[in-house]
Amino acid sequence: MIPAPFDYVAATSAAHALDLLAEYGDDAKVLAGGHSLLPMMKLRLAAPEVLIDIGRVTDLSGITRDGDELVIGATTRHADLAASALVREGAPLLAHAAAQVGDPQIRHRGTIGGSLAHADPAADLPMALVALGGSVELRGPAGTRTVVADDFFTGYFETVLGPDELLCAVRVPSRPGLPWGYQKFTRRANDWAIVGVAASGGRIALANMGPVPIRARAAEQAAADGASAAQAAQLAAEGTSPGEDIHADRAFRQHLARVLTRRALEHQA
Amino acid sequence: MQVNLTVNGKPRADDVEPRLLLVHYLREHLGLRAANIGCDTTSCGACTVLLDGQSVKSCTVLTAQAAGQEVITAEGLGDGDQLSAVQAAFRQEHGLQCGFCTPGMVMAATALLAENPHPTETQVREGLEGNFCRCTGYHNIVRAVLAASAAGKGEADQ
Numbered sequence: 001m002i003p004a005p006f007d008y009v010a011a012t013s014a015a016h017a018l019d020l021l022a023e024y025g026d027d028a029k030v031l032a033g034g035h036s037l038l039p040m041m042k043l044r045l046a047a048p049e050v051l052i053d054i055g056r057v058t059d060l061s062g063i064t065r066d067g068d069e070l071v072i073g074a075t076t077r078h079a080d081l082a083a084s085a086l087v088r089e090g091a092p093l094l095a096h097a098a099a100q101v102g103d104p105q106i107r108h109r110g111t112i113g114g115s116l117a118h119a120d121p122a123a124d125l126p127m128a129l130v131a132l133g134g135s136v137e138l139r140g141p142a143g144t145r146t147v148v149a150d151d152f153f154t155g156y157f158e159t160v161l162g163p164d165e166l167l168c169a170v171r172v173p174s175r176p177g178l179p180w181g182y183q184k185f186t187r188r189a190n191d192w193a194i195v196g197v198a199a200s201g202g203r204i205a206l207a208n209m210g211p212v213p214i215r216a217r218a219a220e221q222a223a224a225d226g227a228s229a230a231q232a233a234q235l236a237a238e239g240t241s242p243g244e245d246i247h248a249d250r251a252f253r254q255h256l257a258r259v260l261t262r263r264a265l266e267h268q269a
Numbered sequence: 270m271q272v273n274l275t276v277n278g279k280p281r282a283d284d285v286e287p288r289l290l291l292v293h294y295l296r297e298h299l300g301l302r303a304a305n306i307g308c309d310t311t312s313c314g315a316c317t318v319l320l321d322g323q324s325v326k327s328c329t330v331l332t333a334q335a336a337g338q339e340v341i342t343a344e345g346l347g348d349g350d351q352l353s354a355v356q357a358a359f360r361q362e363h364g365l366q367c368g369f370c371t372p373g374m375v376m377a378a379t380a381l382l383a384e385n386p387h388p389t390e391t392q393v394r395e396g397l398e399g400n401f402c403r404c405t406g407y408h409n410i411v412r413a414v415l416a417a418s419a420a421g422k423g424e425a426d427q
Contacts, residue, residue, distance in 0.1 A: 001309050008270060008287035008333050031334075038329050039311055041288075051287070055334055079323075103399025105314060105377065108323040109330065189398045190312070 003041035010053045014139065017054050017166055022141060024050045026163050031055065032075050032114035035106055060113070060168060063087060072170040074113025078125075079104070081112055090174030092269065093200050096182050097128035103190040113167045116152070119159045122192040122208035124184070126153060130213045131180075131198035131205035134172035140165035153212035175201065181264030185256050187247060194247045195256035197236070199264040209242045209257055219261055233262035272336045276301070277345030285332050292316045292327035295342060303343035303372040307401070314400030317373035318342050324380035326399070343372040346379065355379050355417045364413030366404035374400050378414045387418055 011017035021028060029048035031037055032055055040046040054060055054075055061073040063084050070090050072081065081087055081098035088095045101107055101115070101124050115125040116136060129136075129149040136152055138145050141164055152159050161167055180200040184193045184207075196207030197216075202224060204216040218238035222231060237254035244250050273282045276299060283298060295301045295318070304327050307315035311329040318327045319341040327340075346353040352360065355378050365371040374397065381388065381396035388396060393414045394407075402410060 002290070002293075003288045005286070005288055008331070010333070010336070031331075034331065034334065035311065035329055038331070042309070051331075053334065056337075102311075103314070104381070104396055105317055105324045105326045105399045106311065108320075108325050 001042035003038070004044060004047040006041075006048055007050045008053065009050065011057055013057055014054075014060055014166060014168055017052055017057065018139060018141070018164075020050075020052045021164050021166060024052070028052050030117070030166065032111040033077060033109040034114075035102070035110040036114060036118040036120070054166070055111075061111075065090070065174060066171075068174055069171045070174050072112055072172070074167050074169055075111045076113075078102075078107035078110045078112070078115075082107065086174075089176050091132055091172045093132060093180040093182060093198060094125075094128050094134075094172055096180075096269075097124040097198065100124045100182070100184055106190070112170055116170065117159060117161055117167050119153050119157050119212070120192065121153070121156060121210060121212050122194075122196070124193070124196065124207070127193075127196050127198050127205045127207035127213040128182075129170065129172070130215065131200050131203050132172045133201070133203055134170060136167055137169040137171065138162075138165045139168045144168070146171070149213075150215065156211045158211075173201075179268035181266075181268045183260035183264045185260060195242075195253050195260055197257065197260040197264040199261070199268070204236065204261060204264070206236070206240070206257055206261075209237070209240045209253060211243075214240065216257070216261060223265065229265035230262050233258050233265060236261035270333060272332050274332075274335050274337065275339040277341060283332075287331065287333055289332045290328055291318070291320075291325075291330040291332050291335055291340070294332040295327060295340070301342050301344050304376075305369055305372060307369065307373075312399075312401070313370070313373075314377060314397075315370050315373040317376040317400065319376060319380055322380070322383060324377045324399075341376075343375055346375065353379065354420050355382065355414070358413040358417035358420065359410070362409050362413035362416050364406070364410040366402070366406045370400060370402045370404075374402070374410055378410075378417065381414065382418055386421070388414070390415060393418075 028050040061075040078098040216236040218235035237257040242253040305315040307313035
């Protein structure tokens with residue numbers, strides 16, 4: 001399969017990428033690792049006229065600590081996220097989630113910013129960011145704004161990211177020793193979650209239980225009020241209306257959400 | 270557009286379409302046919318090559334994205350008729366049946382052993398998660414990777 005023709009520009013810095021976005025606007029797509037965008041382009045589900053490649057912009061990658069937060073550059077690859085000592089110590093749920101994405105080859109290419117901007121509700125990293133209460137830094141012509149994970153995702157493959165904005169960095173709280181749980185139900189190796197659950201610090205996030213990664217708020221509240229893991233997990237699918245596909249109908253997904261939430265709460269690292 | 274990169278140790282400068290996928294560049298422009306196109310959807314791993322030492326699926330990388338980097342294909346392993354340790358172990362352990370997945374398996378295994386020279390059997394199986402053998406010849410493939418590891422020459426392939 002071959003993508004439709006496009007023009008290709010390699011950005012040399014974040015500022016250069018923003019200039020290019022201002023120039024090409026809606027006709028352009030930002031290319032990072034390309035492991036969501038290129039498959040869509042090969043299937044002709046996407047046909048941007050211009051690709052702005054930020055994959056080798058060095059000031060957009062890397063992991064640092066800023067006070068009690070970790071700051072992760074947008075083009076940091078999943079393999080580097082999974083292996084990072086800073087992330088494994090301060091946000092081990094995120095390192096674990098990164099190690100669950102696809103397979104080794106995919107993790108060598110895919111980036112955290114790309115995964116979040118792509119906003120697949122079945123994906124690992126959007127769910128992990130919601131569970132951790134992280135945020136994203138969006139840079140645009142008017143400056144940088146920070147959007148918390150709960151507000152970033154707006155619909156299937158949709159976010160608040162504007163066409164002239166660039167997702168530059170991801171922030172997550174660094175909380176060494178905080179217990180966390182992670183459950184991902186798949187039928188095949190290296191697949192997306194049929195349902196996923198990530199739990200950390202009283203927050204419970206669900207993957208593929210709606211158009212965006214969502215919080216299981218009724219279960220969170222019950223757990224905060226002293227309910228057992230099993231009791232709280234019974235409320236994990238409250239208010240959800242997950243989609244149906246060849247893998248699972250609505251009732252099965254809701255069942256999975258309850259079972260996986262119980263496991264995520266009971267088996268915490 | 271012009272792309273400069275290194276393939277199997279040789280510097281290349283070629284004029285390519287921006288949409289040219291790395292696997293098509295290797296197979297059709299350079300005649301390097303080891304990397305196979307299987308699923309063409311980033312699943313099967315038959316097109317796996319090394320990009321700056323890391324395993325990648327070349328059906329999901331633009332040639333333009335490889336600019337300035339080093340690509341190694343199965344043709345670039347070993348030295349002339351001398352097989353690399355991983356290639357020799359695949360032959361010794363009969364880690365192949367029809368052979369279609371083999372170049373991708375060998376490249377994925379080479380990258381795996383470079384990152385982790387002494388993997389457990391579980392780590393080998395997980396490390397080859399991105400490569401499908403439709404003959405289901407996995408047991409011999411895993412044995413081959415463990416044999417290459419035991420030979421202690423995994424790192425030398427890079």
